Amino acid sequence: MKIWVKRAPKLACALAACSALLALNACGSGADGGSAASAIQSFAAAIDQQDAGAAAKFTTAPGQAGAALQQTLEGMHAEKVDMSVVNPVEYSDGTASFSLKTTWHWAEDREFETTSSGTARHLSTGWKITWEPSVIYPNMPTGGSLREIRTDATPAPKVLSTSGKTFMYQQPVNEIVLDPARTTNLTASVRALARTLAPIAPLITADVISKQLTANPGKPITAVILRDPDMTVLESDPGKVPGVSVHKSSMLLMKDRRLSSPLEDGLTNYWQAILDATAGWQVQLVGPGLKPRKLAGEQGPPGPNVNTTIDQNLQLTLGDAAVEVGQPATILALDASSGAILGMARNSYAVDRGINVDGVYRVGSSLDPVLSAIDKAATDGQARGDLIDRLGLGVQFTVAGASTPTDGQPGVATVDFRSGDVNASMMNMGALGVALARSSKGQLSSVAPYVVKGVPTTVSDGDLGQLPAGLVQPILKAMSVTAATGDASDLTGAPGLRALVGTNGPQGPGWFVGVQGGKVIVIYCEGERSGTAALQVAQKYFRIK
Template sequence: MRTDRKLVVLVAALGLALAGCSSAPPEPDTVAERFTEALNSDDVGAAAALTDDPARAGETLGSLYDGLGKEATFVVAGVHEDTFTLEATWKLGAEGGKEWKYTTIGTAGETDDGWKVHWNPATVAPGLDTGPLSYAPVYPKPARVLDAAGGELMAEQVVTLVQLAPGADTAAAAALLAPLAPGITPTSLDAELAAAQGKPVTAISLREADIAPVRDALTAVRGVTLAPQTRLLTTDKAISAPTLSGLSELWQQQADDAAGWAVRAQTADGTVRIAGADSRPTTDIRSTIDIGLQRAAETALDPIGTPAAIVAVRPSTGEILAVGQNAAADGAGAIALTGLYPPGSTFKTVTAAAVLDAGRATPDTVLPCPGVADIEGRRIPNDDSFDLGQVPLHTAFAHSCNTTMAGLAVTLPPDALRTAAERLGLGVDYVTPGLTTVTGGAPVAQSPAERVEASIGQGQVTASPFGMALVAASVAHGTTPAPVLVTGSPGVPDRTPPPLPAAVTGDLKTMMRETVTAGTATRLADIPGLLGKTGTAEYGDNSSAHGWFIGIQDDLAFAVFVADGGSSGPAVEAAGRMLRAPR
């Protein structure tokens, strides 16, 4: 009778092989195939029920899926009498990027309840018979993120999470933590615990140097647990920049790509590696950040209470030298790189470029600069309605004469401002390793009234601080440089407009120099060779205004933005603090 049942299994297996040539997949009719079908469906109960020891099988299979995940495929590769061969493929890790393939042998037998798989954990996975299996990536020696000079900007460091459980002595914990973080109080900790509804909370994460003096005291506080972990952190904890997150993502991606993996069995004597692959070595990531300029930019923004940002670029190479934001800006996101605002009179750099390129005027063309002008139904005033009378274009530009620039813009074609903006980098977007950026842009101004608004950086014109830094860099270099944050990995533009004629960018630099020596930025006249353009941009109901300043000094181009600055004054002052700082 036993021999006959074996024959049935073999015939069924042969039938399945033949059925594989038909158009419809066959139903599994051997116990091995039903077993693998249950495994492929992640049905632990069904798979265990097909064994001769359902209790042990269910427990082991449940722990297997807990340790390795459920991305597994099992196939019956062959059946011979009561022995079958399984081929398995596991997709391991969060992204399923690591693959473990193996072949095992199992047996089946007849029981009072019919044919069953003889339960042996090794039938399902090698090493499972020695203990529960688990997967973990195996990372290489951590790389570092370097600054432009090769100094250590970021490195993997140990941080300790200070965790509080319900019922913790919040007064004692706050007394130890407040000197490190003044915002931590017994009341704040009690509120966090109440909001967590019975779950532990992390009060703060501390670097080794900060927690070392209070570690023992914190350990002794009721309800406090210290949990060390590793993170990529700046070597100088005072440095904080929007570029750091992008560099961290690149660092993590490099580590993940180089990581090996291991499947380990937990035995009574410890863990044993069952399968895996070794990690590959990684290299340090060399950024373009000038650490001295970065510190100067951040310090320059510290006195400003409203959101403010600075972006500095090397025009000759496109290297991002510094990206700074103050604490008020950090709460709004990476505004230095992606925040879009009306650029105000800094956009007159673009307007002047369009006018010069179209031959509508030269820097020496004498033009009217009345205090107020009615142009195409739009009443355009100068700041405090100053009136220069008849002056050369370069003087009107240096003094930021709205009425002059608006009058010129009306004579331009609808797409002239957009074209000039793109030729200076504004409206061109980049895919840059380590950077997420938006430049802004100027839409086609179909009506003369729209051109009037756009000419002074209002209406539908927008720019990010990054975008205006590219404008300054384009004027300085003559062409728009591709931005670079990681040495050797320049950004790729979505399009490449032709550069402006050298004569046009040369005239712009001359007029921007006059802005500093005799125009609206004379507070910076002591800074050697500085070129610039100020900007005040009204928004909303026009009762508030942002402040801007873009500048060029030798092989440095930058933009300063101050939200709700009221005028360009705070931006000009911040630029001065950055440029005058020792570095």
């Protein structure tokens, strides 16, 4: 690198006789024993490695520089940084000037380039860059930094019901976070927080908060997430409780706060994928008391709304039915012709148990008529497997907008005829109900459940397909008998009902699969007398639908 030498100002004329020699030989030694240029280059090399501490050692204020550089490096979170030294000039009075060209690199060929300048001084410890925030970016204020952020187009997509009305949309929320490390009396903080939240979230008791803390020892926990209108109901500010902070953010939430569903996670994942695909980026200059200033970035148009098959009124009905019993209960409704998911709900006991769309559970005696018909219709082991797949039981469904990624998921359905142990998900049972309902109308074929319009469900570990009439007719007959004179005969308000009912022993679980009124209803309950509980949920549904 060429080092240019310029004469010092008149104030330093007394040194003129040796100025050239001093400049060319860089009298005094830098941290690397070289010139101003080599010290500046060492600073740039440390930035290339994103090592703020190492870079700060080449400045006149390592503490301040280290903190400022670290803040920008963390805020920019670049995959790669290229900093080059431009036009370093060393003066005979022991000072130097230079420019820095910095290019920040991210994925997808995104780049941001800056040119900044600074000065250096020769001290007893060698050449040091005179620390100013402008070394990072021109005119950067004290305490300022650069940051790269993700940007999302506005307005954000909405999740729409089958009628086109808003089902879910992005709303501002407040995360109420308790950090045990920020309070000297955790027990008192827990009690105070519970009292503060009581007007709007009475179920978030001191005991509930304590259990969260116990499950996450020493770590901050989110006690509750409140919408903006909820905050106005509170009689005091939770942020004033020692150890508590209120974090502003946004979430995809139900428009009708009376509604909740196991489908929320899957729909949120699908919605988030749209946001991710249409996300933009922005580099900002930020500083204390300053509005963030955009320096660079791109943003595309907003993504499309998510059109679903969910019936909002039916969703409310399913929620009312699920809370009929004091044990885990989950209820799913599908269109009996197309397999469209119309809604899904669960009570708080099922939420605590983590019962979801993809979980597999023992079916017990509920599928006895189905398995019996398969045994009679099958000619060999391969045919038996094909038949159970075609009924939707032996396959795995990945339903866009419903299924969520799960580590170690063993498969949505497993069937082992040798042991007589059969497991299925609620989606499998729903697909079975739809296949039987279609067959009763002369459509001898199965279809996959789906919830986002126009987005097909992925079927793996087997194939759906045509169903032999000899297989489905005995099952339909058994279902009619169950509804007329069997376990489901006490149900009222369900004309033409066909049903499968059964449990997996005294401790359950219990199942109900019903075909009625153009819909398939699947109910799953756990605990003692879970078969009876499933029928109670079914009766509540038929009473209020």
